[in-house]
Structure formats: C-alpha cells, structure tokens
Amino acid sequence: MTQRLYFDRDDLAMQTKVLSCSPAEEGNFHVILDATLFHPQGGGQPSDQGTINGVEVLRVFQDGANLVHLTVAPVAVGNAEIEVRAAARSLHARLHSAGHLLATSMEPLGWVATKGHHWPGEARVVFERTSRAQAVEAPLVEQAVNELVQTNSPRRISVEDGMRTIGFGTMDMSACGGTHVASTAEVGHIRIVKMKEKKGQLSVQYEVEA
Numbered sequence: 001m002t003q004r005l006y007f008d009r010d011d012l013a014m015q016t017k018v019l020s021c022s023p024a025e026e027g028n029f030h031v032i033l034d035a036t037l038f039h040p041q042g043g044g045q046p047s048d049q050g051t052i053n054g055v056e057v058l059r060v061f062q063d064g065a066n067l068v069h070l071t072v073a074p075v076a077v078g079n080a081e082i083e084v085r086a087a088a089r090s091l092h093a094r095l096h097s098a099g100h101l102l103a104t105s106m107e108p109l110g111w112v113a114t115k116g117h118h119w120p121g122e123a124r125v126v127f128e129r130t131s132r133a134q135a136v137e138a139p140l141v142e143q144a145v146n147e148l149v150q151t152n153s154p155r156r157i158s159v160e161d162g163m164r165t166i167g168f169g170t171m172d173m174s175a176c177g178g179t180h181v182a183s184t185a186e187v188g189h190i191r192i193v194k195m196k197e198k199k200g201q202l203s204v205q206y207e208v209e210a
Contacts, residue, residue, distance in 0.1 A: 001065040003035035031069040050084040095181040105144040124205040138192040152185040
C-alpha cells in the first residue's frame with residue numbers, strides 16, 4: 001500500500017523508495033513508491049506532476065491500494081528523491097478549496113452540493129435544490145463565497161478509520177481526499193463564471209484569480 005503523505009503534509013519534496021518500475025503504454029513506465037507526496041487524479045482533482053530522481057512524472061492514478069506514477073523513463077528500484085511541481089499543486093489546491101467554500105456558502109441558501117469538478121478552466125460544483133432553496137444569481141453567490149475567503153479560516157484535517165475529512169475554521173467538515181490550502185485567504189478571489197439550472201440541478205462554474 002502506497003503511503004499517501006499528502007493527506008496531512010504540504011511538503012513538495014522528500015526522500016522515498018521506489019518499490020517497482022515496469023514498462024507501460026507508449027514507451028512510458030509505471031512506478032510504485034513506498035510513500036508519495038503526489039496526489040493522483042480523482043475526487044474531482046487533476047493529478048500532480050513533478051519528478052522522481054529527475055525523471056518526469058506525467059500523471060498519477062490509483063490502482064487498488066497503490067498509487068501508480070506514470071513516468072517518461074525508467075526509475076531504478078531503491079532510494080529516490082521526489083518533487084511535486086509547485087505551481088500546479090497550488091492552483092489545484094486553491095480550486096479544490098474554492099469548491100468547498102462554494103458548497104458552504106450555498107447551503108444556507110437552500111442548495112446542497114452533490115458533485116464537484118475542480119480542474120483549471122472548467123471548475124464547477126453541481127447543486128440540488130431543497131424545499132427552502134432561494135433564487136440565486138452570480139453576484140450574490142460570488143459575494144457570499146468571497147466573504148468566506150476573507151475570514152482567513154485555517155484548514156482542519158482529520159483522519160479516522162481511514163476516512164479523511166477536511167474543513168476550514170468552524171465550517172462543517174466533509175469527506176475529501178484532495179489537496180487544500182492552509183487557510184481560506186490563500187484561495188484568493190473567486191469569480192463566478194457561469195450558472196445554469198436544469199431539472200432541479202444548478203451548475204456553478206468558477207475560477208480563482210491569479
């Protein structure tokens with residue numbers, strides 16, 4: 001089982017061990033590490049990228065209890081230095097955290113988040129209306145979510161019985177395996193790009209400003 005150190009660490013570089021390296025499609029290789037800082041693609045979030053002993057990691061995906069690192073060249077079994085690309089990790093963490101804040105800001109308005117997609121350029125959260133759902137417009141939603149950003153609430157993480165939950169300040173915790181900023185202020189200004197309601201579901205597309 002690959003140890004997922006990104007669950008409770010923000011480090012982007014460390015020493016670990018390569019357990020195996022095998023040929024994959026298109027001349028690439030599948031590398032399994034003893035422990036990793038790389039977040040795999042999944043849970044609405046893109047994969048981290050970076051290097052293992054200087055070899056490029058194209059993407060990371062889950063395979064049972066292990067995380068597979070797809071590399072452009074073979075990596076020798078044994079000790080290895082891994083490094084996650086900082087700019088992409090920061091953007092992914094900001095977008096994912098923004099999605100959580102968006103869900104929190106919409107709940108008092110009678111809308112419950114059902115799924116999220118936190119990829120750059122196409123980030124969105126889908127909501128379902130409850131019996132107390134209010135009519136919402138983009139300026140109202142944008143104001144509400146950015147008020148949460150401005151609280152500068154610290155991240156809280158809990159891992160119990162293999163279940164990881166995350167929240168900010170006094171906001172509700174929710175099950176999530178993604179990467180997140182240390183404080184809401186790090187998300188930066190959230191802009192609502194588009195809102196569309198269809199068959200009782202409201203899709204809210206958003207972005208975080210540089």
